[in-house]
Amino acid sequence: MDFDVLIIGAGLVGASLACTLEKVVMDQGLRLALVETHDLSQPRDIPPSFDARASALSWGTCCTYEQLGLxxxxxxxxxxxxxxxxxxxxxxxxxxxxxxxxxxxxxxxxxxNNVLGDVLLNRLRGFQKRGAMTIFSPDKVESLSPVTGGMKVQLGNSAVSASLVVLADGGRSGLMDQLGIGFEQRDxxxxxxxxxxxxxxxxxxxxxxxxxxxxxxxxxxxxxxxxxxxxxxxxxxxxxxxxxxxxxxxxxxxxxxxxxxxxxxxxxxxxxxxxxxxxxTMRIAKEQVRPGLVILGNAAHAIHPVAGQGYNLSIRDTVALADNISISLERKIPVGDLGRLQEYWQQQLSDQSVTSRFCDGLVNLFSxxxxxxxxxxxxxxxxxxxxxxxxxxxxxxxxxx
Known part of the structure; x- marks a missing residue:
C-alpha cells in the first residue's frame, strides 16, 4: 500500500482526524494522506462576521483539542x-x-466554523511542510475499489492505494452510493x-x-x-x-x-x-466499516440538532478511531483489518445509539x-x-x- 491511512475530506471532522493522528505519524511511522477537492494552499473566503456559522463544542471536545495543542x-x-x-x-x-x-x-x-477550520488547516499545512503527511489538493476521488490488503483510490490524475480509507466528506461525493452503502433515514x-x-x-x-x-x-x-x-x-x-x-x-x-x-x-x-x-432528518449509515474502509462524521450519522450533539459525537468517533489505528500498529496488524475496525465500531455503537435516540426522543417529546x-x-x-x-x-x- 502507498499509505496506511488516506482521509477523504478536509472538513472539520477529516481535519480533526488528521491532527489526532499526528502523534501516531511521529511516534509509530504511520503513512498518512488526505484528499480534498478545495485548494488548501489558498486562503479561504471569510464570511461576514455577523453571518459566520458556529459550532457548539462540548467540554469533552474542547479537552480533545487542548490535548492536540489546538x-x-x-x-x-x-x-x-x-x-x-x-x-x-x-x-x-x-x-x-x-x-x-x-x-x-x-x-x-x-x-x-471558519475559525475552527483555519486553526485545523494551519496545523495540517505545518504537518505537510515537515513531510509528515501527503495532501492531494485540489483533487477528487473518482472511485474506490477494494483490493487485497486495502483500497485502491482513483484520483483525478493518478491512482494510489491505502490499507485504510476514511470517508469523511459528509456523504456528498456520491462515493457511498458507488460503494452500495445505504442509510436508515427518518424524516x-x-x-x-x-x-x-x-x-x-x-x-x-x-x-x-x-x-x-x-x-x-x-x-x-x-x-x-x-x-x-x-x-x-x-x-x-x-x-x-x-x-x-x-x-x-x-x-x-x-x-x-x-x-x-x-x-x-x-x-x-x-x-x-x-x-x-x-x-x-436522522440518517445513519447501514455500514460504517468494511475491510479497509471507515465512514466518519455526517457521512456516518446525521442527527437532529436539538441538543447540539452531532459534531461532538463525530469527534468522539475520531478519537476512538485514532486509538484503534495506533493499537493496530503496535500489534503489527494492518490498520484496515476488518476485525480491528469492527472493534472500533462496536466500541462506538453504544455512544452513537444513545445519542441519536436521545435527540430523537427530545424532538418527539417537545414537538x-x-x-x-x-x-x-x-x-x-x-x-x-x-x-x-x-x-x-x-x-x-x-x-x-
Missing part, C-alpha cells in the same frame, strides 16, 4: 457556555444546567433555520433551549464583533408547512415572529444576519402540543431540575464526559 488558538475566539436554561414557553416547567455545579469553567464553548418533516441574532443585552454565557409551538428554539452565546456587541446563534426548528412562510419574511417581520415565539427571557432581538434553512403531553413534559422538567444526581449525570453526558 485550544490556545481557539480559546480567544470562543464563547463559553456556563449555563443552559431549558424551558417550555407559557408553562411552569424549566431546568437549568450549570458549569459551576460540575466543577468546570464551562459546559462547552461556541466557536465560529422529521421539519426544517432548521440558522442565523445569528443581535440582542440588547449580554448573554453572560447563557445558552437557551426553548420549546415553543411545534419545535424547539436554541440560542447559543457568540463572541462580539465590531458590528454588534451582544450576539447569539439561533437554531430554530420549524415544521415543513411553515418554513416557506418564515423564510419569505423580511428581517423585521422575522424578528417579530421570533420574539413572539421565544419571548423576552434572553432580551430584545435587534437584528438578524444571513438566514439558512435545511431539512431535518407535542396537546395538554396532557405539555403537563407531563413540564412535570418532568421540574422533577429533573430538583433531582441533582440525575441532572448531573445528564449534564456530564452532554459535556461528552
Amino acid at each position: 485550544w490556545p488558538d481557539l480559546i480567544g475566539q470562543a464563547a463559553a457556555i456556563t449555563d443552559v436554561h431549558i424551558s417550555d414557553k407559557g408553562s411552569f416547567g424549566g431546568a437549568r444546567l450549570r458549569a459551576f455545579d460540575e466543577g468546570v469553567p464551562a459546559l462547552g464553548y461556541v466557536v465560529k 422529521y418533516h421539519q426544517h432548521g433555520v440558522i442565523a445569528n441574532i443581535a440582542l440588547d443585552r449580554p448573554h453572560n454565557g447563557m445558552a437557551w433551549e426553548r420549546f415553543a409551538g411545534k419545535g424547539p428554539m436554541a440560542l447559543l452565546p457568540l463572541t462580539a464583533d465590531s458590528q454588534f456587541e451582544h450576539q447569539m446563534g439561533l437554531v430554530w426548528t420549524v415544521p415543513d408547512e411553515e418554513i416557506d412562510h418564515i423564510d419569505s419574511l423580511a428581517d423585521d417581520y422575522f424578528l417579530a415572529l421570533l420574539q413572539k415565539r421565544f419571548g423576552y427571557r434572553a432580551g430584545r432581538f435587534l437584528a438578524v444576519g444571513k438566514r439558512d434553512r435545511y431539512p431535518l 407535542r402540543t396537546d395538554s396532557m403531553s405539555t403537563l407531563a413534559r413540564n412535570l418532568g422538567l421540574v422533577t429533573f431540575d430538583y433531582c441533582h444526581p440525575v441532572k448531573s449525570r445528564f449534564t456530564r453526558k452532554a459535556m461528552g464526559l
Whole structure:
C-alpha cells in the first residue's frame, strides 16, 4: 500500500482526524494522506462576521483539542457556555444546567466554523511542510475499489492505494452510493433555520433551549464583533408547512415572529444576519466499516440538532478511531483489518445509539402540543431540575464526559 491511512475530506471532522493522528505519524511511522477537492494552499473566503456559522463544542471536545495543542488558538475566539436554561414557553416547567455545579469553567464553548477550520488547516499545512503527511489538493476521488490488503483510490490524475480509507466528506461525493452503502433515514418533516441574532443585552454565557409551538428554539452565546456587541446563534426548528412562510419574511417581520415565539427571557432581538434553512432528518449509515474502509462524521450519522450533539459525537468517533489505528500498529496488524475496525465500531455503537435516540426522543417529546403531553413534559422538567444526581449525570453526558 502507498499509505496506511488516506482521509477523504478536509472538513472539520477529516481535519480533526488528521491532527489526532499526528502523534501516531511521529511516534509509530504511520503513512498518512488526505484528499480534498478545495485548494488548501489558498486562503479561504471569510464570511461576514455577523453571518459566520458556529459550532457548539462540548467540554469533552474542547479537552480533545487542548490535548492536540489546538485550544490556545481557539480559546480567544470562543464563547463559553456556563449555563443552559431549558424551558417550555407559557408553562411552569424549566431546568437549568450549570458549569459551576460540575466543577468546570464551562459546559462547552461556541466557536465560529471558519475559525475552527483555519486553526485545523494551519496545523495540517505545518504537518505537510515537515513531510509528515501527503495532501492531494485540489483533487477528487473518482472511485474506490477494494483490493487485497486495502483500497485502491482513483484520483483525478493518478491512482494510489491505502490499507485504510476514511470517508469523511459528509456523504456528498456520491462515493457511498458507488460503494452500495445505504442509510436508515427518518424524516422529521421539519426544517432548521440558522442565523445569528443581535440582542440588547449580554448573554453572560447563557445558552437557551426553548420549546415553543411545534419545535424547539436554541440560542447559543457568540463572541462580539465590531458590528454588534451582544450576539447569539439561533437554531430554530420549524415544521415543513411553515418554513416557506418564515423564510419569505423580511428581517423585521422575522424578528417579530421570533420574539413572539421565544419571548423576552434572553432580551430584545435587534437584528438578524444571513438566514439558512435545511431539512431535518436522522440518517445513519447501514455500514460504517468494511475491510479497509471507515465512514466518519455526517457521512456516518446525521442527527437532529436539538441538543447540539452531532459534531461532538463525530469527534468522539475520531478519537476512538485514532486509538484503534495506533493499537493496530503496535500489534503489527494492518490498520484496515476488518476485525480491528469492527472493534472500533462496536466500541462506538453504544455512544452513537444513545445519542441519536436521545435527540430523537427530545424532538418527539417537545414537538407535542396537546395538554396532557405539555403537563407531563413540564412535570418532568421540574422533577429533573430538583433531582441533582440525575441532572448531573445528564449534564456530564452532554459535556461528552
